[in-house]
Amino acid sequence: MGDAEIIPIGTRGKPGRGTGKAPSSAARGLAAGGRSAEPTDPPTDPPVDPPADEAIPPAAPGEPGAPEAPVEVDVEVEVEETAVVAAGTSSVAARERHPLAGIPVSAWLSAFQQAAVEVFGEHWEPRLAQFLAFLRRRVTGDYVVDEYGFDAEITQSFFMAALRPIAQQWFRIELRGVDNIPTDGGALVVSNHSGTIPVDGLMTMVSIHDATGRHLRPLGADLVFRMPVVSSLARKSGATLACSEDAERMLRDGELVGVWPEGFKGIGKPYSQRYKLQRFGRGGFVSAALRTGVPIVPLAVVGAEEIYPLVGNIPALARLLGVPYIPITPLFPLLGPLGLVPLPSKWLLEFGEPIRTDEYDDGAADDPMLVFDVTDQVRETIQQTLYSLLVQRESVFR
Amino acid sequence: MSGGGGKVVLVTGVSRDLGRRCARAIAEDPSVRRVIGVDVVPPRGDVGGVSFVRADIRNPVIAKIIAKEDVDTVVHMSVIATPGTAGGRSTMKELNVIGTMQLLAACQKAPSVRDLVVKSTTTVYGASNRDPAMFTEGMEPRRAPRAGYAKDVAEIEGYVRGFARRRTDVRVTMLRCANVIGPHVVSPITSYFRLPVVPTVLGYDARMQFLHEDDLQAVLQHAVSTDVAGTFNVAGDGVLMLSQAVRRLQRPAVPLPGFAVGSLGSALRSARVADFSPEQQSFLTYGRGVDTTAMHEVLGFRPRYTTAEAFADFASGLPPTGGRAERALAGVAERLPSTPAYAAPSALPGAPGAVGGDDSTVLSLAAARTPARSARAHRGQGGGRRG
Numbered sequence: 001m002g003d004a005e006i007i008p009i010g011t012r013g014k015p016g017r018g019t020g021k022a023p024s025s026a027a028r029g030l031a032a033g034g035r036s037a038e039p040t041d042p043p044t045d046p047p048v049d050p051p052a053d054e055a056i057p058p059a060a061p062g063e064p065g066a067p068e069a070p071v072e073v074d075v076e077v078e079v080e081e082t083a084v085v086a087a088g089t090s091s092v093a094a095r096e097r098h099p100l101a102g103i104p105v106s107a108w109l110s111a112f113q114q115a116a117v118e119v120f121g122e123h124w125e126p127r128l129a130q131f132l133a134f135l136r137r138r139v140t141g142d143y144v145v146d147e148y149g150f151d152a153e154i155t156q157s158f159f160m161a162a163l164r165p166i167a168q169q170w171f172r173i174e175l176r177g178v179d180n181i182p183t184d185g186g187a188l189v190v191s192n193h194s195g196t197i198p199v200d201g202l203m204t205m206v207s208i209h210d211a212t213g214r215h216l217r218p219l220g221a222d223l224v225f226r227m228p229v230v231s232s233l234a235r236k237s238g239a240t241l242a243c244s245e246d247a248e249r250m251l252r253d254g255e256l257v258g259v260w261p262e263g264f265k266g267i268g269k270p271y272s273q274r275y276k277l278q279r280f281g282r283g284g285f286v287s288a289a290l291r292t293g294v295p296i297v298p299l300a301v302v303g304a305e306e307i308y309p310l311v312g313n314i315p316a317l318a319r320l321l322g323v324p325y326i327p328i329t330p331l332f333p334l335l336g337p338l339g340l341v342p343l344p345s346k347w348l349l350e351f352g353e354p355i356r357t358d359e360y361d362d363g364a365a366d367d368p369m370l371v372f373d374v375t376d377q378v379r380e381t382i383q384q385t386l387y388s389l390l391v392q393r394e395s396v397f398r
Numbered sequence: 399m400s401g402g403g404g405k406v407v408l409v410t411g412v413s414r415d416l417g418r419r420c421a422r423a424i425a426e427d428p429s430v431r432r433v434i435g436v437d438v439v440p441p442r443g444d445v446g447g448v449s450f451v452r453a454d455i456r457n458p459v460i461a462k463i464i465a466k467e468d469v470d471t472v473v474h475m476s477v478i479a480t481p482g483t484a485g486g487r488s489t490m491k492e493l494n495v496i497g498t499m500q501l502l503a504a505c506q507k508a509p510s511v512r513d514l515v516v517k518s519t520t521t522v523y524g525a526s527n528r529d530p531a532m533f534t535e536g537m538e539p540r541r542a543p544r545a546g547y548a549k550d551v552a553e554i555e556g557y558v559r560g561f562a563r564r565r566t567d568v569r570v571t572m573l574r575c576a577n578v579i580g581p582h583v584v585s586p587i588t589s590y591f592r593l594p595v596v597p598t599v600l601g602y603d604a605r606m607q608f609l610h611e612d613d614l615q616a617v618l619q620h621a622v623s624t625d626v627a628g629t630f631n632v633a634g635d636g637v638l639m640l641s642q643a644v645r646r647l648q649r650p651a652v653p654l655p656g657f658a659v660g661s662l663g664s665a666l667r668s669a670r671v672a673d674f675s676p677e678q679q680s681f682l683t684y685g686r687g688v689d690t691t692a693m694h695e696v697l698g699f700r701p702r703y704t705t706a707e708a709f710a711d712f713a714s715g716l717p718p719t720g721g722r723a724e725r726a727l728a729g730v731a732e733r734l735p736s737t738p739a740y741a742a743p744s745a746l747p748g749a750p751g752a753v754g755g756d757d758s759t760v761l762s763l764a765a766a767r768t769p770a771r772s773a774r775a776h777r778g779q780g781g782g783r784r785g
């Protein structure tokens with residue numbers, strides 16, 4: 001600041017304005033020992049100094065447009081002036097050093113410690129060490145994924161942490177019947193599907209994880225694994241392809257598997273058909289549960305229909321891109337990226353009574369009539385739960 | 399190796415390094431009396447107790463060798479994966495498919511043949527977004543391979559199944575091996591990982607399984623000595639993600655969109671640096687996992703190396719070209735005011751069914767080690783770490 005070059009206005013600006021080195025007359029007038037600052041920098045003073053002694057002259061003679069200036073100039077000048085005076089009185093060394101060079105290491109360390117306490121709390125050392133160890137594990141690849149590519153560490157410490165505020169603050173998810181989720185062993189959570197993009201799956205994952213500590217392993221359509229980025233995120237967060245091989249394998253391994261049998265018919269249905277369950281696929285999920293003898297937990301999700309009310313579709317573009325539909329919502333193409341913000345509807349998740357499948361005999365999974373019966377039973381349960389939740393709900397957003 | 403009883407084993411494809419080493423390993427088995435190595439060019443290294451016969455399996459002369467030497471076990475390893483080594487795709491196809499046909503025809507005519515062991519590959523399952531997570535032996539590829547190595551292998555397997563139908567008295571064991579990896583292996587996947595900067599497919603992360611070269615020898619040895627018939631997936635336990643593997647190598651990865659990886663691959667192929675066949679590109683995109691339950695329970699083979707250990711052994715021979723971030727973090731960790739060594743939060747329930755990284759669950763900061771090259775102090779001040 002001391003060296004800043006201030007281009008004086010008009011005739012070198014002598015009357016009111018200080019140059020870089022010389023204090024302005026206003027400052028000199030204010031300062032008690034106003035002259036004391038002067039001796040430190042006499043050489044820079046131009047020879048035409050004397051008039052500068054006078055108290056603020058309104059304007060330099062012959063300078064046009066100056067009259068209204070003094071008030072503004074005054075304010076600026078004072079700020080500059082204090083700095084100059086401070087520099088002049090403290091020491092010369094302060095002016096020459098590099099901004100960072102002079103701060104002692106101990107000061108850095110204590111600042112760092114304070115920051116660490118601020119971020120990590122009282123026991124910051126182990127916490128920071130943990131965090132560093134986590135970072136190093138990630139950077140060196142020293143972590144374990146299971147055979148589906150599920151990365152429990154990053155899912156817990158990153159994906160869940162990112163989704164949790166959305167679930168709790170934005171959608172204010174309310175869970176009912178959490179006790180119906182088995183605490184261990186395989187189980188198949190069957191849910192309705194809605195919301196144009198599968199946000200309901202993500203929210204179900206984070207809600208179940210927070211309520212029971214178990215990871216829901218979703219079964220996704222093959223489209224999920226064809227799309228870049230989505231594909232790798234899906235595998236890392238525990239999803240796998242919705243095929244009978246994977247479903248049975250996971251259920252046999254005692255995982256909590258999530259399935260949305262409506263698929264694209266469910267999430268891509270128009271807003272006018274909200275909360276009307278679509279066809280439940282071919283009942284493949286029931287055969288998987290029957291083969292492995294795990295219970296089916298029906299889940300009804302209310303609220304996801306309203307986040308992106310689907311009012312239209314661009315089939316030609318969808319075909320071109322190879323996706324099932326290109327949604328048009330009241331906000332989406334209209335507001336651009338802002339239209340991607342989901343509406344903050346209030347969500348209710350109700351887990352129904354588990355439907356046991358271990359009582360049927362061995363060939364049950366190959367009995368199409370039985371499979372259809374169980375499928376219908378699950379579908380009816382979810383549909384009835386949806387209706388009763390809708391009755392209980394005060395309004396969409398509350 | 400001398401004396402009356404014991405098997406006489408014919409091994410094809412011994413000119414290549416893996417084939418030569420496997421033939422030697424089989425020769426060391428006490429139940430094997432004699433090993434005859436067959437190939438069109440002599441092997442470049444020491445073949446030990448293997449007697450080499452220069453013959454082309456595409457030629458009926460192979461039948462004479464089988465008859466003359468009274469061969470009772472045939473180990474077919476002469477399936478090549480890269481057109482580069484054979485001198486063109488048509489030669490490769492001829493070697494692979496016609497060679498197998500001739501060999502099987504010769505075996506069918508030879509009454510002395512009792513066992514046939516074929517080294518196949520998990521490439522037959524293909525790699526696509528519609529794949530199940532783990533292929534079992536009974537599954538088919540979701541899309542039939544249209545060209546290249548995968549198609550060759552599919553055809554070879556077809557011929558082998560046909561042979562098994564016609565000669566029901568011959569025990570046929572087909573080993574579908576995952577990508578073989580190790581310090582000495584030269585293959586498309588190892589030359590890919592040997593690139594100083596590893597191109598990956600943007601937005602995808604492939605699951606991979608590896609088989610250590612020592613385990614390949616061991617499994618062939620095991621398949622010769624046992625009498626279990628059938629088709630088996632052979633792979634190390636556990637799964638590595640491609641991104642994880644590249645990080646363990648401490649090499650920088652460059653994510654490129656899929657089409658760019660393809661054109662880069664053909665450029666690298668013409669420069670003879672690496673070979674990116676279409677099936678390898680889809681493998682690097684979608685990855686593949688095979689179920690090895692049958693290998694453990696029916697075949698009774700247990701690989702010594704897990705996937706992660708096999709990869710670590712491969713990586714230990716490669717100098718890191720990246721890893722700056724890790725070094726910076728290690729530096730910060732060292733400069734931290736004295737922190738007692740502690741166990742990392744074991745609250746994370748290690749993914750169920752996950753194997754191959756028991757060292758990573760308990761990981762103290764001070765003893766945090768790079769998995770790939772823990773033995774080597776890679777920063778010149780490795781001794782400075784608090785223990």
